[in-house]
Amino acid sequence: MRIYKNLRQALRGLIVNRSNTLLMTIGVMIGISSLTVIVAIGFGIKFKVLNRIANMGFGPESFSVMAGAGKMFFSRSKNTTSMSLQDADDLLALPTVRLVVPRQRKRMQIINKKEFTSTRVYGVTPDWQRARGWHVQDGTFLSDTDLDRRKKVVVLGATPARKLFRDMDPIGKMVRLQNNYYEIIGILQEKGLTESGYDPDDRALIPLTTSMSRLTRETHLHSIKVVTLDASQVPKTMEAVKQVLRRNHNLSILSEDDFRFVTPEGIMEWVTESAQAMNRMLILISTVSLLVGGVVIMNILLVSISERVREIGVRRSFGARKLDITLQFLFESILVSLLGGILGIALGLSISFGLQRFDILPTQITWEPFVISFVFCTLIGLIFGIHPARKAALISPDESIRS
Secondary structure (H helix, E strand, C coil): CHHHHHHHHHHHHHHHCHHHHHHHHHHHHHHHHHHHHHHHHHHHHHHHHHHHHHHCCCCCCEEEEEECCEECCEECCCCCCCCCHHHHHHHHCCCCEEEEEEEEEEEEEEEECCEEEEEEEEEECCHHHHHHCCCEEEECCCCHHHHHCCCCEEEECHHHHHHHHCCCCCCCCEEEECCEEEEEEEEECCCCCCCCCCCCCCEEEEEHHHHHHHHCCCCCCCEEEEEECCHHHHHHHHHHHHHHHHHHCCCCCCCCCCEEEECHHHHHHHHHHHHHHHHHHHHHHHHHHHHHHHHHHHHHHHHHHHHCHHHHHHHHHCCCCHHHHHHHHHHHHHHHHHHHHHHHHHHHHHHHHHHHHCCCCCCCCCCHHHHHHHHHHHHHHHHHHHHHHHHHHCCCHHHHHHC
């Protein structure tokens, strides 16, 4: 009964002192809305990256082996010339392997008369399309005949095709790579930018044999994509691949691998770690914002107490104990924090939906922001309300009369 009475008194105090209530609510609302948006963006990026990885052909049954020691896409070794076509043939002979795609890669200018752009040029085999599940939008893909005859043909990604030909049809046109002209036989379907800004469409594909004989004039491979019979075979196959490559490269027991694996799980882990680092920074900023909101609540309550000395004295003279005054102002602090939290969540959700609706940033609404926001609001109201509440409780009836 006493708690209910103090709660009702707190509500009355907030209503009577509307301007102070509004200022305290805005302080908390800004922090909570920021936190809600940040959590929604974090989950949205993670969800969309998973879909993007699958869309780019990194299915759960595949992985890549890249030349050079290191982790994921980053090599810490100068020896990146260790992998060969013989390695690819030996990997294809493994019983759990369905496809292998040996690849070369080099960034260079591709020229169409007066138009030119820099793009990633890959030397691949026709199995690249089957392994990636990436179809052509127009024209045809590389064939076994193109590979056998080392033909000067190229399949363009959507980005270089758009930059070089704008609205024109590129099929059958000629482009120049270094000193050789290549006929465009196909255009890949457009995938679109990833959340990190990577453009998978910024590429051009030529036959691997053509790349080796005319473009790079090198026989070593940049990477080999391996597709297993099914996803359950991946760990076993990776171990077998490791043994084959170490044997082929004559590595001693003490020598580290001169290659590295790239898997969908590894990519996801790498992206998640990067996203978490960014989220930690943004959450820190939001937390600081919430703490500022808490300080605003404390300072406004302290000012409010100095303005409400007579009100407090009247309550004390009518029998209110110090505990009652403490509870009243604690309730005021907690209630205004919860109000700011509710409004902040509503604002945060509106911003999140807007970011998703207008394709500015991916967001994913889950229950976590609501729980986190509720806990933060309660703690802020409780922690930053203690000092003002105790100060209010120390005001005596005599002091209120003198004021």
